[in-house]
Amino acid sequence: MSKSRRKHLWQSLNLIDLSQTLHKEGFGFLYAMQILDGKQASNYYQEQLKAESLEFEAKTGKKPHLAAILVGNSGPSETYVAAKMETCRKVGFQSSLIRFEPTITEQQLLLEIDKLNQDSDLHGFIVQLPLPAHIDVNKVIERVDPSKDVDGFHPVNLGKMAKGLPAFASATPWGIIKLMEYYNIETEGKHVVILGRSQIVGLPMSLLLSRNSKPGNATVTVCHSKSQNLADISRQADILVAALGIPEFVKKEMVKDGAIVIDVGLSRIPDETRKSGYRLVGDVAYDEVAPKCSAITPVPGGVGPMTITALMQNTLLAARQQMGLT
Numbered sequence: 217m218s219k220s221r222r223k224h225l226w227q228s229l230n231l232i233d234l235s236q237t238l239h240k241e242g243f244g245f246l247y248a249m250q251i252l253d254g255k256q257a258s259n260y261y262q263e264q265l266k267a268e269s270l271e272f273e274a275k276t277g278k279k280p281h282l283a284a285i286l287v288g289n290s291g292p293s294e295t296y297v298a299a300k301m302e303t304c305r306k307v308g309f310q311s312s313l314i315r316f317e318p319t320i321t322e323q324q325l326l327l328e329i330d331k332l333n334q335d336s337d338l339h340g341f342i343v344q345l346p347l348p349a350h351i352d353v354n355k356v357i358e359r360v361d362p363s364k365d366v367d368g369f370h371p372v373n374l375g376k377m378a379k380g381l382p383a384f385a386s387a388t389p390w391g392i393i394k395l396m397e398y399y400n401i402e403t404e405g406k407h408v409v410i411l412g413r414s415q416i417v418g419l420p421m422s423l424l425l426s427r428n429s430k431p432g433n434a435t436v437t438v439c440h441s442k443s444q445n446l447a448d449i450s451r452q453a454d455i456l457v458a459a460l461g462i463p464e465f466v467k468k469e470m471v472k473d474g475a476i477v478i479d480v481g482l483s484r485i486p487d488e489t490r491k492s493g494y495r496l497v498g499d500v501a502y503d504e505v506a507p508k509c510s511a512i513t514p515v516p517g518g519v520g521p522m523t524i525t526a527l528m529q530n531t532l533l534a535a536r537q538q539m540g541l542t
């Protein structure tokens with residue numbers, strides 16, 4: 217372990233331990249709040265990826281190669297794909313961006329996916345979501361070869377993950393797991409409440425945290441739009457994961473003192489004071505919730521960078537598997 221990693225972890229531990237001690241001693245109103253910095257953790261993991269990518273290239277004569285399919289040109293999707301391509305460059309991967317007009321038919325898109333499945337120069341690829349309404353997203357996800365499904369959305373990967381078998385874990389939940397590992401957050405025996413049950417975030421997150429491993433072994437409650445008395449449930453959470461897609465939905469009354477809060481949400485809301493005319497917010501009302509927490513992810517700069525890092529980790533794994541290095 218590097219000196220900077222040791223130093224950083226030590227500081228993290230101190231802050232989280234201190235907040236727990238203060239709580240036990242009855243100073244529930246005082247917390248040494250830790251910001252779970254996804255950029256910092258990503259930098260740490262990406263340094264490792266860079267070294268591993270060089271090693272892969274030395275053994276195979278190829279770089280790990282990730283492609284992204286982008287249908288249409290919506291602002292947020294452009295931004296997310298550009299960040300993924302830029303991270304490929306940073307960690308020494310080859311990347312390809314494949315664009316299609318928003319008018320592409322479902323059948324045409326499925327045939328393009330078949331081509332990528334068969335392209336032996338390509339180790340993994342993603343289809344950036346959302347897709348235009350005339351395309352069935354499930355058909356698209358199921359067409360991707362599971363061995364190249366580095367977003368971890370295919371039912372085969374989800375099913376294997378549920379059984380605890382080796383699989384590409386969904387990038388966002390896996391990124392959260394790696395963030396928790398980086399900050400040495402204990403999940404065993406903790407009550408985790410997840411707000412949202414989507415197939416790409418809430419559901420796989422619940423599988424990963426309830427499995428018999430580390431991080432894992434948590435008691436997990438999953439809430440959704442039909443859940444009743446949501447605030448009563450979320451207030452029981454030692455670790456609260458918000459993944460609803462509703463800007464600033466989680467207010468301070470919904471969070472227990474000293475909880476760890478992971479904010480997955482990412483929405484643009486109008487802001488006339490910004491040049492862009494908008495600002496990014498999460499599903500948590502950060503300003504009022506953060507002072508109550510022992511640790512919290514910021515938006516932006518929390519879960520987002522970790523999702524991209526997890527995607528890179530999956531791509532390297534796919535590349536190794538396809539070249540017989542695992």
Ligand SMILES: NC(=O)c1ccc[n+]([C@@H]2O[C@H](COP(=O)([O-])OP(=O)(O)OC[C@H]3O[C@@H](n4cnc5c(N)ncnc54)[C@H](OP(=O)(O)O)[C@@H]3O)[C@@H](O)[C@H]2O)c1
Pocket residue numbers: 388411412413414415416417418439440441442443446459460461462480481482483519520521523524
């Ligand atoms: N930072 C990143 O890397 C990253 C990655 C992925 C997603 N995201 C963001 O995370 C958020 C969630 O994404 P997603 O794809 O999981 O969204 P999604 O597919 O729309 O799912 C939202 C979930 O929230 C639940 N929900 C909606 N309203 C609710 C309410 N009032 N009370 C309780 N539950 C409610 C829904 O319940 P039902 O199932 O009953 O409809 C659903 O399960 C979005 O802001 C997205 O942009 C960020």
